[in-house]
Amino acid sequence: MIRAENVSKAYGDTLVVDGVSLELPAGGITSIIGPNGAGKSTFLSMVSRLLKMSAGSVTVDGMDVTKTPSDELARRLSILRQDNHIAARLTVRDLVAFGRFPHSKGRNTKADKKIIDQSIDYLNLSDLSNRFLDELSGGQRQRAFVAMVLCQDTDYVLLDEPLNNLDMKHAMSMMKILRRAADELGKTVVLVLHDINFASWYSDYIVAMRDGRICHKGRVKEIMNQSVLAEIYDMDITVHEIGGRRVSLFYE
Structure with a gap:
């Protein structure tokens, strides 16, 4: 379980995340x-330790993310950020292989290579494995990055806007x-999504944020309610x- 307690992030006088306390259940899609x-x-970045918290704490199965050694945390939790720009010219296989670094430190064994192959196959990228990333479509590149995250073989997979540009x-x-x-x-x-219908169709749980706070959380049917959604998005x-x-459906 991922547990956040009173997590906040401020930039100067601007509070972006305001005292969020939340338990993200193990298993399924949130x-x-x-x-x-x-x-x-911002909240997801703090959970994954990509961004320093101004206040509060986050634990993953009891491990404090600010105190756990990076390699140990990276074997339990992986994240795909919204911006994934890589300057080096890499093939799909090169990129996916980065997912094994927390385990092999760059010295991939036969077992590592098997997981790399499985991850490439899982994302239907076998025919593209030797293609360079800059030769792929946006959707193909996104699948390659997700394959890299799955190749890390962690219990927790965090994805920030994985549907961007798709x-x-x-x-x-x-x-x-992902399902x-x-x-x-x-x-x-755990996903950050803008499309609430994709969230509804494929998720087990939904957490809704507004103005840096949790405004609703629960199973899909609890959130996919006309009055609840109107409160979240301030529209009918x-x-x-x-x-x-x-x-x-939105309407004015």
């Missing part, structure tokens, strides 16, 4: 939603892969049930 500027990505077809494909990773590989997947929203799942 999506963090909310309007722009709600503090979603069209509807590729976004759906990505969410299906499989949670169900088949036993990963705990209708919710419809399709195939046992709830989807939303």
Whole structure:
């Protein structure tokens, strides 16, 4: 379990995340939603220790993220940031292999290479494994980065806006892969998402943030409610049930 207690982040006099206390359950997919500027990505960055907290604490299965050695934490928790710019010219296989660094320190064994191959195959990238990243489409590159994160073979996988720059077809494909990773590989997947319908369709839990605070949290059906969504986004929203799942439509 990931536990945050009174986590805050301030830039000067501006409080971006304001005293967030939250338990993210082990297993399944948890999506963090909310309007722009709600503090979603900032909170996720603090959970993964990419960003220093102004106050509060975060533990992962009881390990304090600020005190746990980096290599030990990296074997339990991995994160894909929103911006993934790599200056070096790498192939897909080179990139995915970086995921083994916390385990092998760059000296990959046969077991490491097997996991690299499995991760490439899991993201349907086998035919592209020797292609350079700059030769791929945006969707293919995003899959390569997700393969790298899965190759790290951690219990917790954190993804900040993994659907960025993906069209509807590729976004759906990505969410299906992440759903499989949670169900088949036993990963705990935590996502920051803007599309609440993807969150509704593929998640087990939803956490909603607004103005740097948690405003709602719970199972999908508890959040995909007209009055709850209207409070989160400050606009009128209708919710419809399709195939046992709830989807939303915005209107003025």
